[in-house]
Amino acid sequence: MRPSPTPQPTARELQAEIERLSGKGLSELGYCAGDLARTASLTWRINAIKPLRRAVIPGHVYQRPEILLGVADFIGDSYQLAKLCGESQAEAVVFCGVRFMAETAKILNPEKEVLLPAPEAGCSLAEAITAKDVRGLKARHPGAPVAAYINTSAEVKAESDVIVTSANAHRIVERLFAQHPKVIFVPDELMGRNLAATLGRKLGEELVIWKGSCIVHDKFDSFSIALYRKMYPGVKILAHMECSPALVALVDFVGGTGDMMRYVEKTRAPYYMMVTECGLGELARTRFPDKNFVFMCRLCPHMKMVGLRAVLRSLESPLPGQSVEVPVEIAGKAAIALRRMFELAEDVCKS
Numbered sequence: 157m158r159p160s161p162t163p164q165p166t167a168r169e170l171q172a173e174i175e176r177l178s179g180k181g182l183s184e185l186g187y188c189a190g191d192l193a194r195t196a197s198l199t200w201r202i203n204a205i206k207p208l209r210r211a212v213i214p215g216h217v218y219q220r221p222e223i224l225l226g227v228a229d230f231i232g233d234s235y236q237l238a239k240l241c242g243e244s245q246a247e248a249v250v251f252c253g254v255r256f257m258a259e260t261a262k263i264l265n266p267e268k269e270v271l272l273p274a275p276e277a278g279c280s281l282a283e284a285i286t287a288k289d290v291r292g293l294k295a296r297h298p299g300a301p302v303a304a305y306i307n308t309s310a311e312v313k314a315e316s317d318v319i320v321t322s323a324n325a326h327r328i329v330e331r332l333f334a335q336h337p338k339v340i341f342v343p344d345e346l347m348g349r350n351l352a353a354t355l356g357r358k359l360g361e362e363l364v365i366w367k368g369s370c371i372v373h374d375k376f377d378s379f380s381i382a383l384y385r386k387m388y389p390g391v392k393i394l395a396h397m398e399c400s401p402a403l404v405a406l407v408d409f410v411g412g413t414g415d416m417m418r419y420v421e422k423t424r425a426p427y428y429m430m431v432t433e434c435g436l437g438e439l440a441r442t443r444f445p446d447k448n449f450v451f452m453c454r455l456c457p458h459m460k461m462v463g464l465r466a467v468l469r470s471l472e473s474p475l476p477g478q479s480v481e482v483p484v485e486i487a488g489k490a491a492i493a494l495r496r497m498f499e500l501a502e503d504v505c506k507s
């Protein structure tokens with residue numbers, strides 16, 4: 157039975173919540189007093205109802221700051237969130253991210269209720285390839301294992317041998333090459349080109365790729381990198397693996413979002429520039445207030461669809477579209493490919 161809607165906070169509770177949010181860094185990010193008051197009335201209610209529903213809220217690093225700093229129980233990249241959702245004891249998962257992520261949570265937690273506050277939040281990469289396309293690739297390249305980026309639908313994962321994220325793609329694909337002369341990587345073309353370059357593999361012959369792209373990362377302009385270096389002497393420039401090879405060749409560090417955060421934490425530089433979705437830079441500013449950040453970022457329209465009202469609605473009385481289901485047969489096959497990723501990624505960490 158669902159609990160009845162949560163009450164409104166008292167004036168004192170609201171003030172305490174405003175101060176909590178401000179202390180978390182929202183004021184630093186430009187939230188004015190009115191923004192904080194509106195945000196606090198929602199975050200207070202969400203945090204009050206969450207334990208009653210035995211729910212957990214994972215938040216992807218590209219989510220809005222009020223989600224990440226106001227209500228998320230854990231924040232991470234695709235790999236970290238998939239792993240943490242699999243380990244969580246909660247009865248419900250309210251996934252603040254996009255559809256393929258919520259599907260992944262459901263595949264790994266078939267017994268849990270998984271809710272996606274913004275059911276229309278998709279991903280240009282996940283929409284770039286279908287299960288039928290993967291079957292076609294396998295027919296054209298018999299014997300070649302399929303490594304699918306986690307940014308894919310459950311149906312595509314079910315057709316794949318192993319799932320990868322930007323944090324482990326290089327190492328897992330490298331391991332596949334130790335046993336196979338040819339590997340299929342889908343669907344991100346730019347990441348595929350970056351992988352071929354770093355692994356020293358011939359595109360098309362050894363590494364077969366697809367033509368999908370991320371609408372956020374494929375637009376960054378490599379020509380402005382030199383300009384930023386002139387404007388900010390000593391700047392360390394970090395780029396996501398979904399950026400173009402031309403840009404990747406000019407930066408100081410390439411990796412997934414978790415890798416980029418760790419790089420900032422462990423290095424000293426007068427400025428950092430994170431070439432990725434804007435949410436990561438905002439989060440970095442709150443985590444490392446003593447470091448200076450220069451922005452070359454873009455917003456993901458899918459990630460930014462998730463708002464606090466939708467999170468509250470999914471907890472109080474979810475709309476039919478907010479509940480995520482994956483057919484059992486597809487979930488079973490997709491889970492095998494995901495578990496293979498965990499095995500290979502953990503193996504890599506131990507070695």
Ligand code: SF4
Binds near residue numbers: 280307371433457
């Ligand atoms: S940033 Fe790109 S890859 Fe990530 S959800 Fe948005 S469109 Fe998809």
